[in-house]
Amino acid sequence: MTFQNIFFNSQAAVVVFFVLSGFVLSPSFFNKSINVRELAGFYVRRFFRIVPLLAVVTALSFFYVKSAFSTWKVPFANSWFDGVLAHDVPLSASILVKCFVGMNSALVPQNWTIACELLVALILPFLVKACTGRLWLAVLTFIIATALSFIAADGGGKSLPVVYAVDFVVGILTFRILQSHDKRYSDVFFYAAVIGLVGARNMLEVLTGQVDLPFNDPLLSLVEAIFAAVIIYGLATKNHMSRLLSVRWLVWLGDISFGIYLVHFLVIVIVARLMTSFLLPYSLPTQTFLMLIPVLAVSLAAAYFAFRFIEIPFNDLGKSLQRRVRTALSRG
Template sequence: MKLDWLQGLRGLAVLGVVLTHGRYFLGGTPNEGLGNLFFLPGAMGVDLFFLISGFIMVYTTQGASGPRDAALFTVKRFARIWPAYAVVTILWIFISRGGMGFFHDADRLRALFKSLAFQPLAPQEAPFFGLVFPLAWTLAFEMYFYIVFGISMLAGRLRWFVLASWMLLTLVLLPATHGGPTLNVQQYLSFRSAYMQLVTNPIIYEFLAGVVIGLIYLNPRIRIRNETVAWQTVVCSAGFVLWWGWSGVGGFHGPAGWGWPLALMVLALAIASKTVALTMPRWLVWTGTVSYSMYLTHFLGQVVLTRWLEQLGLHDHSWNEVFLTLLLAMPLAALSHRLLERGLGEWVRDKLVLLVNRILSSRAVPAPKEVIKMSKIAS
């Protein structure tokens, strides 16, 4: 089944995040309040990414189980996320964190290594955790869930039981021994390990919701028979998300904030897509395709744009600059997608896949066309 509607959602999600950060140009001006009103709810794009990620993990691993499939899943996810992230983090250091001087400080180097390993530097500052590259907090949750999901695949038919059991342990039982559990993603529980603050953070429920939606989507018996009802479901669920976000009722990340209305919307769209064609504009599907690159690079572009405007004496903290940061995000995303995701990322993926197949050579390597097709769906 075509998942253009899902790519379109990705496109909307990343555009929301870009505009959320673009509102910083209006800081300290009479338009700051209006900018927050319009653009701050766009941050819910992160929650939407988490839901979509859980969905895609289910969709792309149908029938997969055992050590080889689990290893391939994990290395492909690693190759897509980490190489591009590492490059952008180094670029961020040179652009915004002092350049070479950063590497002459032992404490900063330790912070860099921890950030590259997605270990929280400031566990009391959940869910952001103070990583060297500010946007990396989302990738820390993403990589954690990839690893847990990959491990659960080792259990074969019991993988959903294993996954649910682990989530029960980390999101309910362990937090109950340290002052939780809660649905507050800014919670700070009294764990000695900084990484446990990430593992027990309730924002992970959004990945789980995506997994459940994926399983429902793949069940052929669950569908809306009437096209009119299907369209009403789509419109009402999307409209509710808009109301929830822009009315100010739900004002932050997490399942108790923006997460649950978004989960209802994704569920509604997933089921409705079996009955009606949810077409998306080609430009929005393209934006969804390069969404990871746009997410990584738009913040770099915003910093560079600010300095360039300052040098020209044009930095006036206006709506024009919000527009420019959105405009700049597109070519930066295209370049990053070509060089980092498809270039460096696919090179790393191919090397890791070959390594997995040498170690676990129980089945033949998928044909190149199949590999490319799977990568496009999962990217």
């Protein structure tokens, strides 16, 4: 379990994703007024950045779960795997619509993170203004967001946007600090933050005496968000690691990362079924390794295709519509 917590820490990856979102979206409203024109333009562009590719992956998942192919058994699978994109999963019209806009995880298991991203985006402009304004207001915003994350922790899936809103706030505060200081810190702090991020779960389990902290534990999320903020600040100030991460192939991976994130579950269940007869003679570790290669290859190829032919065109469309909305609203 310790090995998985460190090297397959999906919870920490989600926190980094939210902190980074708060950080990179802050310039949209930093030192800018909030009005209907700016808000409408921001919402339009955010929608076209996220939803089009999500809709395509959702449609592909829908056809998969309705197909006979999804009934193929995978003998070496566990109960978790059997529950991922299960054959003919019940889908009412309302659930299907929610799946296409990221508000239900029946067809895209990671949709709960998309829901957090989209719902927090509705108030993010106001969070940016609060966190980049007077210092007391920024501190108060952080305190309120932190308190709400603990209050909402036991509220189930619908409360997750409240639980993780504090991560966006941490990202916005990181941007504020960068704008105020923009000074490099020692690379030692960067690598210490990386170690802290990947080891936060084990550290808190030791300190609190809890075994296997809940995935959405608010204290764990907060601690990981702070470590993520230190990492992001270091990269933004051009530390040693930021130069290493600027090589072309890593930048390319960053460009297609959203597609990889959305498509990888669908790729895993398809590849497992296609490779079942080939994998059966091997042990579970060997099966995992043999599956890893085609899963990575297909995921990368699919994500590149999605980036080139879905994300870029719809991002451009979103920018164009954003300009048109702003122009239309400014005229009256």
